[in-house]
Amino acid sequence: MSRNLPVLVAALLFAAGYGLCATQYPAFLTTRVVGNLLTDGAFLGIVAVGTTFVIIAGGIDLSVGSVVGFTTVFLALAIERWGIPPLAAFGIVLAAAGLFGAAMGALIHVFDMPPFIVTLAGMFLARGAGFLLSTESVPINAPLYGAVSDLSLSLPGGGRLTLTAGIMLGVFLVGGVVLRATRFGATVYALGGSRQTTALMGVRVGRNIVAVYALSSLLAALAGIVFSLDTASGTPLSAVGVELDAIAAVVIGGTLLSGGQGGLLGTFLGVMIGGLIQTAITFDGTLSSWWSKIATGLLLFAFIALQQGSVALAGRSGRRARASAGATVVRPAEARA
Amino acid sequence: MSDTPLLSVRGLSKSFAGHQALAGVDFTLRRGEIHALLGENGAGKSTFIKTLTGIVRRDAGAVWLDGVAIAPRSAEESARAGIATVYQEVGLLPNLTVAQNLFLGREPTRFGLVRGRAMRQRTSERLAEFGLAIDVGAPLGSFPVAVQHLVAIARAVDLSARALILDEPTASLDTHEVTVLFGVMRRLAERGIGIVFVTHFLEQVYAITDRITVLRNGRLVTERETAFFPRLDLVRTMLGHDIAEEEARSETAPRAQRIGAGPPVLRAERLGKVGYLRPVDMTVARGEVVGLAGLLGSGRTETARLLFGAERPDQGRILLDGRPTRIANPRDALRHRLGYCPEERKTDGIVADLTVRENIVLALQARKGPFRPLSRAAQDRITRDFIAKLDIRPPDPERPIGLLSGGNQQKALLARWLATEPRLLILDEPTRGIDVGAHAEIIRLIRSLCDAGLALLVISSELEEIVTYSDRVIVMRDRAQVAELADGAIDVTAILRAIAAEAPAPVPEPA
DSSP states (O other): OTTTHHHHHHHHHHHHHHHHHHHHOGGGGSHHHHHHHHHHHHHHHHHHHHHHHHHHTTOOOOOHHHHHHHHHHHHHHHHHTSOOOHHHHHHHHHHHHHHHHHHHHHHHHHSOOOHHHHHHHHHHHHHHHHHHHOSSOEEOOOHHHHHHHHOEEEOTTSOEEEHHHHHHHHHHHHHHHHHHHSHHHHHHHHHHHOHHHHHHTTOOHHHHHHHHHHHHHHHHHHHHHHHHHHHTEEOTTTTTTHHHHHHHHHHHTTOOTTSSOOOHHHHHHHHHHHHHHHHHHHHHOSSOTTHHHHHHHHHHHHHHHHHHHHHHHHHHHHHHHHHTHHHHHBOHHHHHO | OOSSOSEEEEEEEEEETTEEEEEEEEEEEOTTOEEEEEOOTTSSHHHHHHHHTTSSOOSEEEEEETTEEOOOSSHHHHHHHTEEEEOSSOOSOTTSBHHHHHHTTOOOEETTEEOHHHHHHHHHHHHHHTTBOOOTTSBGGGSOHHHHHHHHHHHHHHTTOSEEEEESTTTTOOHHHHHHHHHHHHHHHHTTOEEEEEOSOHHHHHHHOSEEEEEETTEEEEEEEGGGSOHHHHHHHHHTOOHHHHHHHHHHOOOOOOOOOOSEEEEEEEEEETTTEEEEEEEEETTOEEEEEOSTTSSHHHHHHHHTTSSOOSEEEEEETTEEEOOOSHHHHHHTTEEEEOSOIIIIIOOTTSBHHHHHHHHHHHHHOTTSOOOHHHHHHHHHHHHHHHTOSSOOTTSBGGGSOHHHHHHHHHHHHHTTOOSEEEEESTTTTOOHHHHHHHHHHHHHHHHTTOEEEEEOSOHHHHHHHOSEEEEEETTEEEEEEOGGGOOHHHHHHHHHSOOOOOOOOOO
16 A cells, blocks of 8 residues: 555646646647657656666666767767668667666676666766767758658647657556566566575576666667657767656656665656646746756655655554554464464 | 485584584484474574575585485575575565565466466465465565564475474564464474474473474584473583583682672663563662573563663663663663673674774763764873773774774773763673683673672673672573572572573463
């Protein structure tokens, strides 16, 4: 019950926020705003799915923003300068990112290094590699890009569900199934509970840690592809600080930063709440867009306080249960034996 | 079935850094028996378990399970071979559900997806065999420790354990939970599983075990059937007291001359905590040494921790100099001028990298708070004083304390508390792990401190020692106060008898 509380609060907050906006700006009741919200949140959403896995597994991945940046530059150069077909370039960059993440995971597991440091190093590496390829923005003119930007599903009421929004929703759906209904997903939660205990229970911890970081980098590269599709260009400066936005969305969505608890529904709400604030500020037109950062900061504080509160509450009720344990444990037939 | 024992251990040995922790121990576990493994601190119980299950590598010896020689190299390998261990810390994941814990790593799947319903169904069935009807979809952490233990045992048994080692599973359980656990243990034994049961509770040993193996100082002392092993014999065996030896000692043990005890400094009335310590009553007066005797885990350290505020009592009260006083945490205790030298000198006491001086002034500085630093001159004066008074060697205040011998570390720790001018000092095993010469010196010190008007509460497993310096002895057993011996009646035999006395069936604690 209490473990679902943060998600519930996030959902209520989103609904209330949306309702409030709708009373101010009736346009919020159109599918157009809904579609835009999804499209705007697409790229951050995909990154945040990977971040959710990493955080639930008890880790952190600071490199994802840089991986997005590297991906956009790489794609621009590969398609425009080196003449690689876009789809092949996508494949190459996804594979490279997967390997990059796997390498970070291997370092974290084999040398028992703190994920914070390893992925911080990865962040500098990937960002540096992006600048090495090109220091400036490179436009992409490939026909595929033009075609894709037109690709969308019309929603009743004039809104559009773009391809990128669709990809994000797909990633959330598949991610949710993997997390909730596979052995790998169960192991991710187990790792966040305690790596040592998980190992003692006979689970091969190493390969799962490697897989988690590989997945995070892979999704970051996918987000980079989406980003480049949206902007039709590549720049090494893109997506600076996105790793922190992703962490914020994950935490607002109720996932414990210490690992072991949380889920993707919460993360989705976390991304959407961020998008909602941004959209509301755009509609208002007079507020500086930086107010969205301040709002996010305040929300983070509030949610962390909420989590601590509910954790403390759970601890207390657990102890109460202990004190009155006898009654709940067993049927009377056992007591004798 | 065949006559080969389920588990047979011969000549198991292990030494750490030259110290023989386990010396040629033999152990036999039969099918369907519950076998107590007993011993005091340093007897080698945990080394035995760790060596047996491959957590540490054995130096010599052989292990046969069902007649097959095994040499596991990790807890996991050992579990796969058929020997599973459930420790006091449950070793499962509180954030996963009960079902996930039972099936982690071997979940039933179809097309790569976990069959959650089937998994929960099977979990419910397994646990029902243990008489446990709980919501297996709820997180494990939301259940009491007793249930978590049962789930851990269920997992071990489900992983086809034939020998089950339960390492102090009952330490934090209440009376009813223990009954439930015993029911499960008996049922498993009926199924032919052999159970090694490690505990500090003598009542439980006699309530459930078939045989007893006693270790002492890393050696096998004896193996006997529980029914033919009288309590007094068992306690003597565990503590290493031969009867003849003991009588000789009790005649020669010198009893120091006592000056009359002053007014009571500390008085505890019905001080206790549910599931931790049954209510105790005690007083300690100025110029008096009160000894706390009992087996390991009998509640001695627990008493000290309650008095010092390291654990919060939920019943009873403490009076200091006759006034009721609330001691909510160790800082309060310090403020009221209580001192506590804990048992684990290395982990809870000294800060090895700091100098003797820094270690000595630590508690005094802590009491004064960070904004009133002791001047360097004052620190030097205090340190010099105590080095001279307690004869700490080498007499170098700037030497890292980790480089001193155990006895001198202990003296420096004493100095730390004496520097705070306490009215009551609690010493937990003050002579553990220090050589014989230093032993005598510490004992002499305890006496002289007491003669100087300090009130002392001393916990020790060394009964001769307690007898030597105590004015009164409080005897603990199974987390309860069972006797108080006053001046004339204090001798080793009396203490042994009090520890071993057949207890009336323990009164269930008020929840």
